Amino acid sequence: xxxxxxxxxxxxxxxxxxxxxxxxxxxxxxxxxxxxxxxxxxxxxxxxxxxxxxxxxxxxxxxxxxxxxxxxxxxxxxxxxxxxxxxxxxxxxxxxxxxxxxxxxxxxxxxxxxxxxxxxxxxxxxxxxxxxxxxxxxxxxxxxxxxxxxxxxxxxxxxxxxxxxxxxxxxxxxxxxxxxxxxxxxxxxxxxxxxxxxxxxxxxxxxxxxxxxxxxxxxxxxxxxxxxxxxxxxxxxxxxxxxxxxxxxxxxxxxxxxxxxxxxxxxxxxxxxxxxxxxxxxxxxxxxxxxxxxxxxxxxxxxxxxxxxxxxxxxxxxxxxxxxxxxxxxxxxxxxxxxxxxxxxxxxxxxxx
Amino acid sequence: xxxxxxxxxxxxxxxxxxxxxxxxxxxxxxxxxxxxxxxxxxxxxxxxxxxxxxxxxxxxxxxxxxxxxxxxxxxxxxxxxxxxxxxxxxxxxxxxxxxxxxxxxxxxxxxxxxxxxxxxxxxxxxxxxxxxxxxxxxxxxxxxxxxxxxxxxxxxxxxxxxxxxxxxxxxxxxxxxxxxxxxxxxxxxxxxxxxxxxxxxxxxxxxxxxxxxxxxxxxxxxxxxxxxxxxxxxxxxxxxxxxxxxxxxxxxxxxxxxxxxxxxxxxxxxxxxxxxxxxxxxxxxxxxxxxxxxxxxxxxxxxxxxxxxxxxxxxxxxxxxxxxxxxxxxxxxxxxxxxxxxxxxxxxxxxxxxxxxxxxxxxxxxxxxxxxxxxxxxxxxxxxxxxxxxxxxxxxxxxxxxxxxxxxxxxxxxxxxxxxxxxxxxxxxxxxxxxxxxxxxxxxxxxxxxxxxxxxxxxxxxxxx
Numbered sequence: 089x090x091x092x093x094x095x096x097x098x099x100x101x102x103x104x105x106x107x108x109x110x111x112x113x114x115x116x117x118x119x120x121x122x123x124x125x126x127x128x129x130x131x132x133x134x135x136x137x138x139x140x141x142x143x144x145x146x147x148x149x150x151x152x153x154x155x156x157x158x159x160x161x162x163x164x165x166x167x168x169x170x171x172x173x174x175x176x177x178x179x180x181x182x183x184x185x186x187x188x189x190x191x192x193x194x195x196x197x198x199x200x201x202x203x204x205x206x207x208x209x210x211x212x213x214x215x216x217x218x219x220x221x222x223x224x225x226x227x228x229x230x231x232x233x234x235x236x237x238x239x240x241x242x243x244x245x246x247x248x249x250x251x252x253x254x255x256x257x258x259x260x261x262x263x264x265x266x267x268x269x270x271x272x273x274x275x276x277x278x279x280x281x282x283x284x285x286x287x288x289x290x291x292x293x294x295x296x297x298x299x300x301x302x303x304x305x306x307x308x309x310x311x312x313x314x315x316x317x318x319x320x321x322x323x324x325x326x327x328x329x330x331x332x333x334x335x336x337x338x339x340x341x342x343x344x345x346x347x348x349x350x351x352x353x354x355x356x357x358x359x360x361x362x363x364x365x366x367x368x369x370x371x372x373x374x375x376x377x378x379x380x381x382x383x384x385x386x387x388x389x390x391x392x393x394x395x396x397x398x399x400x401x402x403x404x405x406x407x408x409x410x411x412x413x414x415x416x417x418x419x420x421x422x423x424x425x426x427x428x429x430x431x432x433x434x435x436x437x438x439x440x441x
Numbered sequence: 442x443x444x445x446x447x448x449x450x451x452x453x454x455x456x457x458x459x460x461x462x463x464x465x466x467x468x469x470x471x472x473x474x475x476x477x478x479x480x481x482x483x484x485x486x487x488x489x490x491x492x493x494x495x496x497x498x499x500x501x502x503x504x505x506x507x508x509x510x511x512x513x514x515x516x517x518x519x520x521x522x523x524x525x526x527x528x529x530x531x532x533x534x535x536x537x538x539x540x541x542x543x544x545x546x547x548x549x550x551x552x553x554x555x556x557x558x559x560x561x562x563x564x565x566x567x568x569x570x571x572x573x574x575x576x577x578x579x580x581x582x583x584x585x586x587x588x589x590x591x592x593x594x595x596x597x598x599x600x601x602x603x604x605x606x607x608x609x610x611x612x613x614x615x616x617x618x619x620x621x622x623x624x625x626x627x628x629x630x631x632x633x634x635x636x637x638x639x640x641x642x643x644x645x646x647x648x649x650x651x652x653x654x655x656x657x658x659x660x661x662x663x664x665x666x667x668x669x670x671x672x673x674x675x676x677x678x679x680x681x682x683x684x685x686x687x688x689x690x691x692x693x694x695x696x697x698x699x700x701x702x703x704x705x706x707x708x709x710x711x712x713x714x715x716x717x718x719x720x721x722x723x724x725x726x727x728x729x730x731x732x733x734x735x736x737x738x739x740x741x742x743x744x745x746x747x748x749x750x751x752x753x754x755x756x757x758x759x760x761x762x763x764x765x766x767x768x769x770x771x772x773x774x775x776x777x778x779x780x781x782x783x784x785x786x787x788x789x790x791x792x793x794x795x796x797x798x799x800x801x802x803x804x805x806x807x808x809x810x811x812x813x814x815x816x817x818x819x820x821x822x823x824x825x826x827x828x829x830x831x832x833x834x835x836x837x838x839x840x841x842x843x844x845x846x847x848x849x850x851x852x853x854x855x856x857x858x859x860x861x862x863x864x865x866x867x868x869x870x871x872x873x874x875x876x877x878x879x880x881x882x883x884x885x886x887x888x889x890x891x892x893x894x895x896x897x898x899x900x901x902x903x904x905x906x
Contacts, residue, residue, distance in 0.1 A: 120487070120488070200862065202737070203736065203737035203738060203739075204736060204737065204738035204739070204743055206738065206739050228863070229862045229863060229866065266866045266867065266868060267484070267866065267867030267868070268865055268866060268867065268872075269864075269865040269866075269867070269872035269875070269876070270865070271865075276865075276866065330589075331589070331602075331604060332592050332593055332599070333592075333593065333598075333599045333602060334599075334601075334602030340889075342889045342892075343889070391854065395850065395879065395882075398670075398879060398883070399882060399883065399887065399888070399889075402591050402592065402883055402887055403586060403591055403623070403624040403677075403883055403884065405883070406669055406670050406671075406879065406880055406883055407624075407667045407668060407669060407670075407677075408667075408668040408669070408670070409667075409668070413670040413879075416670075416879075417670065417876070420857065420865070420872075420875060421865040421872075423857070423858075424857060424858070424860070424861050424862050424864050424865050425862055425865065426862065427861055427862065428857070428858045428859075428860075428861045428862070428864070429858060430748060430752070430858050430859075431861055434748065
């Protein structure tokens, strides 16, 4: 897809305006009580501004590099909201790839059972089962699960792995929301299915899971980098306002290095995300493994930058009023979503092998 | 206590039965009153930062936790710095927020105890001990940090250029305090707060002084409690002084003596902060180990994966390295600072105990509150403590503080990584460890300041033994 740079810049500006006007006032509230998301109807706002249309292939910016830049823009304000958009986009792509006719659906990805997900065999075994056309099982750590259905449930059927689209029905689907370290807009929940009848079922394989992990890895990596980059920017501003030992904090070598080392790491990680996105778009053989490596690097850079941004602020950084602690919490939570660096690197090694 | 339960404590604890007993006490307290409530208290304080876990502190009275560092001749538990550190590590493995209620209390107490403020020994410290017997915690706090000066007020050289806002002014019969202190742990719940501030804006280092401010004193308020990322169970409050009169008898030491005494207090307090970080890391390690043992992974358990085993070994080694570092600092303080200060305990303690009723008579209290007596006490401390040894102790405790907190952050990040997506969830508690442990890199002097202190007090001097 050819990208018109000017038009894309206008699009990013509109995302920026929407985030500043419609989202920023609610961010602290959502962090304290993710239930506040319903008040702002986040899904509709993201759809209206065009972000959720990026995955439909008609916007002109459906390449992964553009999508990563769009979620970066959102995440400069709130990484949880950037990640929210990432999960919506990824689930839309997954449903389309799997053959569902559900453009623009915000389906919650129900992947993890109550045990370690093993991606090494060709056929993935899930404890969640599809039997006689009904889904039964308990899915853990379901992102967006707290918002209700529909649910895109990975399950084991008689003929292998299937992806079932299940609508929310309180009599067959029980949702229990889980508190999260950060990125609370993601409304993570445990979702139990008791003989739930799917509205659609499609066979999928391990590649579908790896595809979804690669998309999510890239996008959450972008979100984590964005929020930490912003944390470093605000930390530098703070270091110019505050004095210690008779001079600006920023004038101390220890602080200069703290900020610049992390900026270098974030810059490099973001470059890695963009390169991997380009590789992913071109369908290069190493494209998917490269996404995992990029996410691992982005996670580490983002978490370290978040920690050090707090350090620059000192005691103030630890308090909610300054918002930098939230950026760290968001980055740390996103460092393990959809999977942590170690598991992603092992996966990348497996793919390379 | 079995060998495996004390594994890693090394020779220090093997030598000391009292420390083992305190450790056992702390373990029981943790399992009965911290572990079952930690999550609920943390959760509650997210929405209500003014909530105070008073009941848990009251339970601590039954275990002697409120008077633990008070010398036995005053009726306390006689715990040294190493003992306190070991106890705090244990409590922090349960919940650092709740443990910090006691940790901040010990910091406040140490300002009085290490300053040998005899007047306070026989008044407020006595109150701590006696009320503890009735199950009523008398809480202490220490207030040093100011809105525009955090690192600056913890170092004599930086104090000279600090942007201070809180000052004491001498008036007949006492001092009047004006200004603000921020981020004061226990500040809103303490009955007594040790407040450090200058009496001259021109010569802050030369006039740095300490006062004990009772709660309820006219002109003193502590209404604002901060919303923190972690260690929520322990309030961080803003203290405001508006023409707050403090009588002479509540001054600790004499005007200008507090830069010296602050160094002694910091030499004592940074090893326990290092222990707090170590405890948080240990808690994260223990929970991760449990998770890995129980987490199904194919036909086996997560712990059978090689990468998990390697990561757990890393975590364990970091906890042990951190523990050895703080034990060394605590041991040195007890031996080289407390030892000379307290003198021959076998001879002095019975005497001090026997003379206690006499010391509590009004004329004796008047004497111990007098500036001359306080000055003599400060001179006594200076005479007893070798400056090189004090500097070495401060350097070691500062080193333990930044080493342990940095290691602890790494341990918690590893825990987050091993648990994967589940690590970010509140129910698994690892995310709480990560939120809590960050504070250990900041309070009691940022890690950058502590590195500076290590350089200044030890490396620059060329003493490397």
